[in-house]
Amino acid sequence: MVAGAGPGGLYAALEGLKRGLSVHVFDKKSIVGSPVKCGEYFPVRKEMENLLPSAGEYMDVFDVPKHAVDNVCKTLRVISPKGSEYEFDFEAFILDRTILEQGLAKEVEKLGGKIELRKVVDLFVKDGSLLVGPTAAESLAAKVVVAADGFPSKVAKSAGILTDQYMTANNVAINYEYLMTNLSVDQSVTEMYIGTELAPGGYAWIIPKGNESANVGIGIRTSYSKKNDGRAYLKFFLDECSLSKEKLQGGKPGPMIADVLPVDGPLAITYSGEVMAVGDAAGMVMPTNGGGIATAMITGRIAGQVAADHIQKGAPVSDYERRWKQVMGKEMRVSTKMRRLADRFMGNDFAFNLLLHALRTQGIKDVITCKAPKGLGHVIS
Numbered sequence: 503m504v505a506g507a508g509p510g511g512l513y514a515a516l517e518g519l520k521r522g523l524s525v526h527v528f529d530k531k532s533i534v535g536s537p538v539k540c541g542e543y544f545p546v547r548k549e550m551e552n553l554l555p556s557a558g559e560y561m562d563v564f565d566v567p568k569h570a571v572d573n574v575c576k577t578l579r580v581i582s583p584k585g586s587e588y589e590f591d592f593e594a595f596i597l598d599r600t601i602l603e604q605g606l607a608k609e610v611e612k613l614g615g616k617i618e619l620r621k622v623v624d625l626f627v628k629d630g631s632l633l634v635g636p637t638a639a640e641s642l643a644a645k646v647v648v649a650a651d652g653f654p655s656k657v658a659k660s661a662g663i664l665t666d667q668y669m670t671a672n673n674v675a676i677n678y679e680y681l682m683t684n685l686s687v688d689q690s691v692t693e694m695y696i697g698t699e700l701a702p703g704g705y706a707w708i709i710p711k712g713n714e715s716a717n718v719g720i721g722i723r724t725s726y727s728k729k730n731d732g733r734a735y736l737k738f739f740l741d742e743c744s745l746s747k748e749k750l751q752g753g754k755p756g757p758m759i760a761d762v763l764p765v766d767g768p769l770a771i772t773y774s775g776e777v778m779a780v781g782d783a784a785g786m787v788m789p790t791n792g793g794g795i796a797t798a799m800i801t802g803r804i805a806g807q808v809a810a811d812h813i814q815k816g817a818p819v820s821d822y823e824r825r826w827k828q829v830m831g832k833e834m835r836v837s838t839k840m841r842r843l844a845d846r847f848m849g850n851d852f853a854f855n856l857l858l859h860a861l862r863t864q865g866i867k868d869v870i871t872c873k874a875p876k877g878l879g880h881v882i883s
Contacts, residue, residue, distance in 0.1 A: 517806025
């Protein structure tokens, strides 16, 4: 049983089906993959081979179909609070997540899996059996459950995987984004802006999607914000920020989307009993860059493998945690520690500007790609 038809849940379903399992997927949306609540930034395979060097057998998840790619960005530009720019080569697909996820969903159904939409589900236990459904009375029995229902995950919380200790203002980012059209921004460069006036505790972004469009948004943490109105920060970024307003002038925003994102690395434990949490539901978001699509796909595949091994061979569900740590544990740990270190500077633009200046371009690239910059390895370890 899978709760959530995003990348993590669909990859878990596919892996289970390929190994002979019966799979039922629930999702709260009316349409798979829509609305999109994501920047859709997805590093190409060669970048991920460098970022996650131990992910060898899972690298094929980065071979996404061309028709699910809206644009390709060649470089990443980080803009400091004082306007200094640090740009480096980093190639990424800008996805159409709706097309990508609908394609995965068709594969699931082709293999005999069932996807049931408009279902907000939870986890229940009756007479020692796991049940998944909107209510206990409407639930279906499951041998293994994959929590892929985003963050905060109802299923992971009911399983005891997501606890209140993680749910702090410092560990959770709130994101606001528009898909904007009629923009004249450079379509080959993704930009990240840092500053307390526009994105306290996080960053703002311009992610070009081709055809004069871009995903434009901000991520903030309320532990750093002086006002409790995230929309106002986005409005400032669009209309008043001296670093961005001219680039965004004349752009036409679509409907605003908002969501929350875990930014303190994986949960303390990502499985319990016969339940495994994947993707955002497990905190599988790289804290120093906010990326979560790739980690969701990989953890979903691992969960599907472990589910099959558990049901068919009696292998322990704890294998899930061991396997994902082999693939990305080091990178997650480094990224989490780097974000916590950066927090010491995050509330002061002058101090953060000095930090970026000290790191220089290569050091900033290291941080964003989950590596310890030269000279900081001993601190991070």
